[in-house]
Amino acid sequence: MTQEESQAAETEGDAPQPRWQLFRNRAAPLLPEAGAAGAPLVAVITVMSFLAVLAMASLLMVNRAASEWTSELRSEITVQIKGANETEIAAGVSAALRVLEETEGVIEAEERGREETAALLEPWLGQGNASAFLNIPAIIEVKATPTLHDNLELLRNRLEAAAPGASLDDHSRWHDRLSNAARSGQAMAFGVFLLVMGAACAISIFAARAGLAANHEIVSVLHLVGATDDFIATEVQRRFFILGLRGAVLGLAAALLALGLTGMVMRSGLAADSFLPEFSVGGFMILWLLAAPVATCLVTALTARLTVLKTLSRQY
Template sequence: MSEGATLERAPRATPAADLPPTLRRNAPLVPTDTSAGRALAAVIAILTFLAALCAGGAEIVASSAAQWQGSVAQEVTIQVRPGPGRDTDADVATAAALAAATPGVAATRPFSKGESERLLEPWLGSGLDLGDLPVPRLITVRLGSGTPDLGSLRQRLAEALPGVASLDDHALWLSRLSTMANTVVGVGIAVVALVLLATGLAVTFATRGAMAGNREVVEVLHFVGADADFIAREFQRRFFRLGLRGGGIGAAAALGVIGLGGALARLWRAGPAGDEIEALFGGFAIGWRGYASVVLIGVIASVVTAVVSRLTVRRFLD
């Protein structure tokens, strides 16, 4: 061999450890531990978190409205209006006696003149002299477990105290309260549906990106005989894991926020604003149905991710 000759060595086989992760023997068709996969899982987690919060809030409103309706439905109110030449105290006593004699009535409580006037303070302010005003007197009637005949009570009040006493069964307030609660629940369901739709769109774009990035691998699989169902199942399996991870994180975060809100509500309950908070939101607890809804939303997000990815792959291959 001449002095200036150079020796050419045959290239050595590249060890499997030196290959890129996507070219190794057991590498998945759609790798999930990538920046794009982590970003998609984060998006699914955020959307699931928002949807779960909406579902939890709707459940809190629905349960609080049910408590309000139960409380309001257990009472009716008799209003006794003062009139010239009439003894208002005697009229109140007569109306209370008629209500107490009605079957199904558990208790009656006539309001005094001072108590009736204090009911107007939220609208008129305190410190006003209402002695010369014809402030109506109220009688709260608590209903028992039976079904009282309110129609008969209303008729007897009209006969005994015509134009003076009237019965209010709060049907208008119950109807408005039911409408408000149903509206809030409907808005919550609509928001959850929109969030799941946004999750499907995000998965669609992510699946198209993964298909474009693995076009050569997909073509080789087709060349060696892999059908579209096999490739779609691979994408579905990988994206289901991403959706399960993101949905689990989002649902767990929503449950943590709801639990934190309940703990804060219990702490504030001992303060001055505790009565108002409890009156509006109850115990700030969503119950088993609310927790089941949050978990179900996380599962639905995972299923939507898997189904949308499979449909997108099939449409891309076809």
């Protein structure tokens, strides 16, 4: 061998190995990626994580909407003044406003215009018919403190004494209906989240059993060389955790994209007339949404571990 050939051989021996060759030296996982514990499991967990994030977002959105609705209702009172003619109604409005100004806890009291009140009746009576043929009652919108809102009996009696045609509505009926509807929506969203977690458990059980069955020889060799059931379960748990993490991240990304597009559509004006609150993803909401894929990943890994331990205890 010439001197040039010797130097070339030494240079080749000292040269760093390609990156792909370094990764080839990694230890292979106990369960290969192919089969029930591979790509199909990642795809299914992605779908489960996507649904879990959407269920969590629905729960948070219903909670926020209910809080806004009920807070507005608990801070507002409506006083309605009836009368045989406009003069009587106007006198009742003046008397009611004096009572409200003298009442402690009243933040603001404002009469709605006659045209605005008549517009509320047009869907049922037709345009212009309400103001032309009826003595439309006057409506006074009142903003009150929570203390006054919880004890309205004295104010109601004073209004009835000052203006015989006055009636007070604290919106308690609508408050109760909205609260019940919100609780039903929250229960439904939480139920969907629990169903998704249950489906993730079932899929993890099936995948873990299928993986053990497909790698029965490997498990037998491990037992022969002294590996314990806990060691095998830990390896399987780590493998399922990696697969679950992949699926959870993909599902979270897809869900955030869908929620972001939904928020853009609602802010663009297509849902401007909706009674729903403004939808946005940010702040603490993202932290709550992160809990859904994390739960999916942990449920998948822990269920796989318990399934492996139970299966191995029966077989060996």
